[in-house]
Amino acid sequence: MMSRIEYRHPTENDLESIAKICNDSRRGLPSQRPVNVNEVRAKTFIDSDYDPEGAWLATVDGEEVGYANGYVDQARLAYGLRDSYVEDLEVMRGYRGNGIEETLLEMALIYLKGRGVSGTQIPYYRMDTWKKRLLETAGFLEVRRYYEMVRNDDREPEKAVFPKDIQIERRLINNCPDELPSRIVDVRNESFVDHFNYAPIPVDKIKNFFEATDTTLSVTFAVDHEKTVGFVVSEDRPPETEGVDKRDGWVAILGVVRSHRRRGLGRNLLLDSVNWLKSKGAERILLMVDAENEKALGMYKFAGFEVESVEILMVKDLP
Numbered sequence: 665m666m667s668r669i670e671y672r673h674p675t676e677n678d679l680e681s682i683a684k685i686c687n688d689s690r691r692g693l694p695s696q697r698p699v700n701v702n703e704v705r706a707k708t709f710i711d712s713d714y715d716p717e718g719a720w721l722a723t724v725d726g727e728e729v730g731y732a733n734g735y736v737d738q739a740r741l742a743y744g745l746r747d748s749y750v751e752d753l754e755v756m757r758g759y760r761g762n763g764i765e766e767t768l769l770e771m772a773l774i775y776l777k778g779r780g781v782s783g784t785q786i787p788y789y790r791m792d793t794w795k796k797r798l799l800e801t802a803g804f805l806e807v808r809r810y811y812e813m814v815r816n817d818d819r820e821p822e823k824a825v826f827p828k829d830i831q832i833e834r835r836l837i838n839n840c841p842d843e844l845p846s847r848i849v850d851v852r853n854e855s856f857v858d859h860f861n862y863a864p865i866p867v868d869k870i871k872n873f874f875e876a877t878d879t880t881l882s883v884t885f886a887v888d889h890e891k892t893v894g895f896v897v898s899e900d901r902p903p904e905t906e907g908v909d910k911r912d913g914w915v916a917i918l919g920v921v922r923s924h925r926r927r928g929l930g931r932n933l934l935l936d937s938v939n940w941l942k943s944k945g946a947e948r949i950l951l952m953v954d955a956e957n958e959k960a961l962g963m964y965k966f967a968g969f970e971v972e973s974v975e976i977l978m979v980k981d982l983p
């Protein structure tokens with residue numbers, strides 16, 4: 665019986681409940697890794713754009729069961745976009761279908777309207793049918809798809825062979841010095857400027873994430889005469905990470921600046937990442953890509969990746 669449903673803004677004491685809600689709600693989705701409390705904190709109370717007024721927890725008889733976080737990203741506004749996100753929109757399985765998800769979404773949208781943004785975006789996995797229904801009913805429309813791809817090739821990957829004039833630098837990211845996040849952000853922002861849905865990422869957000877995560881991250885830089893012209897970040901998720909049964913390796917992000925494309929850097933950074941992840945014992949290697957990014961799709965298919973699941977980005981105008 666759903667007797668007493670209440671809504672309130674979270675406090676720092678709720679981080680564990682938020683992690684529990686998100687992990688329960690996303691369990692069974694492809695390649696999910698449970699978030700830890702530090703990662704939730706990095707996305708909320710220590711994030712400069714987080715506003716507790718935009719975040720809502722739903723409780724049933726005092727137990728936290730649902731969460732939504734209406735989020736306005738200042739870097740996107742500064743870049744000229746007037747949009748926003750609902751960062752997480754999750755309800756524990758046993759509690760869906762009682763109006764909780766509708767109310768959480770509605771309250772997040774009221775908050776975002778109050779912030780004066782012109783729209784908002786929320787992704788969902790195609791198999792997450794409750795969220796599809798929720799978003800469609802609320803008037804969201806599909807704008808884009810992302811593919812989650814898995815390398816289903818048991819053969820040893822080829823070794824990366826870079827052009828002779830390019831230097832390669834490999835670094836571990838965890839507990840890294842301050843200069844490393846800003847170097848990653850600079851080359852990321854330069855190489856993604858023509859990518860769908862681009863806005864610059866500020867260094868502090870990346871730094872917060874690096875400090876919070878308990879996976880192992882490494883970066884490979886391609887350097888041409890002291891200028892960083894390409895990079896790939898790889899993420900090793902060992903099975904001892906709570907809730908992960910296979911050792912997953914992620915090609916987390918890969919980019920090459922425009923002046924240095926079509927010279928094999930992208931392909932070889934990808935091979936470098938796959939080889940590093942294999943050397944850590946990855947049983948599966950995964951990545952996420954914009955379904956309309958023909959260049960990257962071609963490169964990933966060539967390296968043995970196939971589409972495993974689909975994430976759909978939904979948007980709604982907030983007039």
Ligand SMILES: CC(C)(COP(=O)(O)OP(=O)(O)OC[C@H]1O[C@@H](n2cnc3c(N)ncnc32)[C@H](O)[C@@H]1OP(=O)(O)O)[C@@H](O)C(=O)NCCC(=O)NCCS
Pocket residue numbers: 855856859917918919920921924925926927928929930931932952953954957958959960962963966
């Ligand atoms: C995708 C990206 C990394 C490719 O880097 P790159 O250094 O140009 O790639 P490569 O030179 O190694 O090319 C690899 C393969 O990609 C494909 N490719 C690259 N550029 C292409 C283009 N303009 N048109 C069609 N296919 C292309 C080809 O299959 C190519 O194989 P080829 O050597 O036989 O031509 C680069 O375009 C980029 O950084 N884009 C913006 C960020 C991004 O989309 N990142 C990946 C998504 S997470």
